[in-house]
Amino acid sequence: MAGAADDGPQVTPTTGAAGETAYPDAWEADVVLHDGSTTHVRPIRPSDADALQAFHVGQSERSTYMRFFAPLERLSDRDLHRLVAVDHQDRAALVAVASGSDGEQIIAVARYDRIGTDDAEVAFNVADAHQGRGLGSVLLEHLAAAARERGVRRFVAEVLPQNGRMIGVFRDAGFEIRQHTDDGVVTVTFDIDPTDRSLEVMADREHRAEARSVRALLTARSVVVLGPGEGADPASMDARAAARVLESLAQGDPGVQVHVVGVAMPAGGADAPPAHVRAWPTLEDVPEPVDLAVVAVGPHEAPAAVRALAPLGVRGVVLLSTGFAETGPAGLERQRSLLRTTHGLGMRLVGPGSFGLVATGPGGPLNVSLATDPPPEGRIGLFCQSAPMAVTMLAAVRERGLGISELVSAGNRADVSGNDLMQFWGDDERTDVVGLHLESIGNPRKFTRVARRLAAVKPVVVVAGRSGPVVPAGHAVRPTHAPRRTLDEVLRQAGVVRVEDVHQLLDVAQLFAHQxxxxxxxxxxxxxxxxxxxxxxxxxxxxxxxxxxxxxxxxxxxxxxxxxxxxxxxxxxxxxxxxxxxxxxxxxxxxxxxxxxxxxxxxxxxxxxxxxxxxxxxxxxxxxxxxxxxxxxxxxxxxxxxxxxxxxxxxxxxxxxxxDDRGHLVHPDGVDVRAARRVVAERLPAVPTGALPSDDGPLGAGPADAVPLDAVPLDAVPLDAVPLDAVPLDQEATAQLLACVGVAVLPAVHVRDADEAVAAAERIGWPVALKTTVPALRHRADLGGVRLDVVDEQELRVDVAEVLALAASHHADPAEAPLEVQAMAPHGSSCVVRSVEDPLFGPVISFGLAGDASDLLGDVTYGVPPLTDVDVAALVRSARAAPRLFGYRGLPALDVDALEDVIARVAVLADALPELRSLELNPVVVSERGAVVLGARAVLAHADRTDTPLRRLRR
Structure with missing residues (x-):
């Protein structure tokens, strides 16, 4: 495939020496391809010149002609330099690489060159040997996301008419393409902003690829068991684990060919091993191909073992060994290094610290686990993380006489996770019920969209921590500042059945499976x-x-x-x-x-x-x-x-x-996300080189001074959850940002004394409201910090004197403008709408009615975007004080539709802008007709969101 020519993480370009854009690490990603294998996508580097030349020379004459419209046996030095020396701003290129015996090999290239303010010309080239694996669609998604970060809005590609495959990649991506032919060349143009269709296409491709990669593990018909070798202590955990798996395989389905390296052979009839089990001196002696590898070696030997497995065509590795992230920072780096090696070789990794996996067929049972007595075939698929929990789960399964379709233990879940298994179970006709025991949720946003898709067709029963994701040793999970109820909302939106423990999980699962x-x-x-x-x-x-x-x-x-x-x-x-x-x-x-x-x-x-x-x-x-x-x-x-x-x-x-009607994703009219991004770009300085954090973050806990958001008063911005590079927006910039999504803020005039207050009131028109900006008195009419319905100059001057005196008693700086004058809004109920960007959950929307009662009683509801119209309605109605909005005790019913419209617009803004670290609308006055925002505060910081619609694996 060749051609000329998911909203990714919103990262402001990093800058290096002389103002040049530095290498964008955030664009690197491991991805699962159409055939279930993996590859690494990254920006091109000047050091890739030799690899790019080798890639070009290895292409067929036809592919080269499709790419360059001319036969080029080799790239000139000038062309090579032009292709690898990019600025990652106006000229960018991504390469897909695979690890080989000679190091990294480029297997596909995609690039854009800006040709105007909003347009960029794109070109793609995929190695002949790797066409049909979905590399073109993956690179298009990632290149479009990178280009959007740099302000590009449209891609233009020139393609030869006979290159139908490339045109098909553009068309099948879900973008609305426009094309015309001139002088024998087809010019294709399309906007690259995500659409519902393009997001649906990305999610569907992700689903199929990840499901296929898991299916390759669970239907393996040839397995290699790699142990620590002859010199290892037979009583060591690795040696015992390898021997246990080998014993299970030896006693299992004879249709599964078992190869053994570095493990003592089990005895069979007349002391001979079973016919389907064969030992080999080294991995180099094992005949290929092999579907699955079970590895139990020391943590330092694991990367070399994985590299040695690659020539066998292994699709996945079950790593029983421990000694990785659970041991601390050094072990975490070993785990990350191992994962980079595994993905670079096209494999998936189950573990480290895995109990293994059990599948009951269709081709026959496969027991690649430490279980000596696996349960019979059934219709329940089970997933857990730690090996001890797998033991507990299997014991409870046997106690109930249940059968299962599959059981997978992910251990530290460095790679394969519950999300991957849910992708597989969505298509698995042998599984009717899914049970997940989650000690941690590493990517709640992806969990929500994957689980919701699965729960629409099969029940999903989940055990998860009551106070947020529990983070055991070895699970690289970002810290969270979100309130405990955020996890409840994530699970509710996903449609899963939440239970408290393994016994409840199986009690519920057996009912779903049999009734x-x-x-x-x-x-x-x-x-x-x-x-x-x-x-x-x-x-x-x-x-x-x-x-x-x-x-x-x-x-x-x-x-x-x-x-x-x-x-x-x-x-x-x-x-x-x-x-x-x-x-x-x-x-x-x-x-x-x-x-x-x-x-x-x-x-x-x-x-x-x-x-x-x-x-x-x-x-x-x-x-x-x-x-x-x-x-x-x-x-x-x-x-x-x-x-x-x-x-x-x-x-x-x-x-x-x-x-029930689960609604549709909210798309309010008049929302201009592009304009909002421009506002952010104008006010957020460039990130210093190397300032962006890693994907996984620290292990488990947040900063020592972190305060849960539900412990903060509704009118306080949780600055402890905002990084040091935070940029608070002023009143004008906040109003401008909100106007991009159709939310108007009633203007307020800052004044210092009575004369300025009267002049402002004359311009605005009587009656007016007078407010102090002192934090302790802000929004506190009960303490005298707010005066409403001020009808004339005399009353205003008296109120100004009283409010200034009150502000002085709270140590207000007289040099500041401690007062605001604002037009009176229609009377109604005051509400607070907030959004906070959480390191783990992403944007979290909260709603509550304003006042001490809501603060003290924690009467706040939460939602995690993207939200549907049903989610927004539930967010409002779930507050215990919500009856005040619907005609409580003879009061008139208020315009809840207008309030929900404001919440929907905030949710869209927060979902689209990970730079929006904190937004507060306080108060939002809901009257019988309309909802008016009287105050708004916003804080920006550089994007640090791990989940995007792009297909990518854990890094």
């Missing part, structure tokens, strides 16, 4: 005593269910015929959506008749059912019966009524989420 979703929240109860009825009813109410009118008490000595009559009547009731059976005999033990009758009724009617029957737990034959289609249906059994009804309540809640 249909309930049509509503109404539940019928069948119990063995009035006391159990009351207990079950209380549990149902606590779980969000409504007990329908049908409840039945079945005596312990009921005959089989009485059991059938009662059960049939219960399932015949049209006013119930689900059934809970709670029978705990005090004398006779298990009731086999009731279990049989309930299983048959549930299978026959399709009514979701849970059971709490003595002696039964999980998936049992006693509660299994054939459905109308002949397939067996099982009613899951629980040890207590509370666990049974909690699972049923979560199922009903998820079913409602599936059927």
């Amino acid at each position: 249909p979703l309930p049509a509503g929240r109404r539940v019928a109860l069948l119990t063995s005593s009035p006391a159990l009825t009351a207990l079950a009813a209380q549990a149902a109410s606590s779980s969000g269910l409504v007990v329908s009118g049908t409840t039945a008490v079945l005596a312990e000595d009921a005959t089989p015929e009485e059991v059938r009559i009662v059960v049939d009547a219960l399932y015949a009731d049209p006013d119930s959506d689900a059934v809970a059976v709670v029978r705990v005999p005090t004398l006779d033990g298990r009731d086999h008749v009731l279990a049989e009758v309930v299983a048959a009724a549930a299978a026959r009617t399709g009514r979701p059912t849970v059971a709490c029957l003595d002696g039964l737990r999980g998936v049992t034959e006693a509660l299994t019966a054939p459905g109308p289609d002949g397939r067996p249906r099982t009613v899951p059994a629980y040890p207590t009524p509370e666990t049974a009804l909690l699972a049923l309540g979560r199922s009903a809640r998820y079913a409602r989420w599936r059927t």
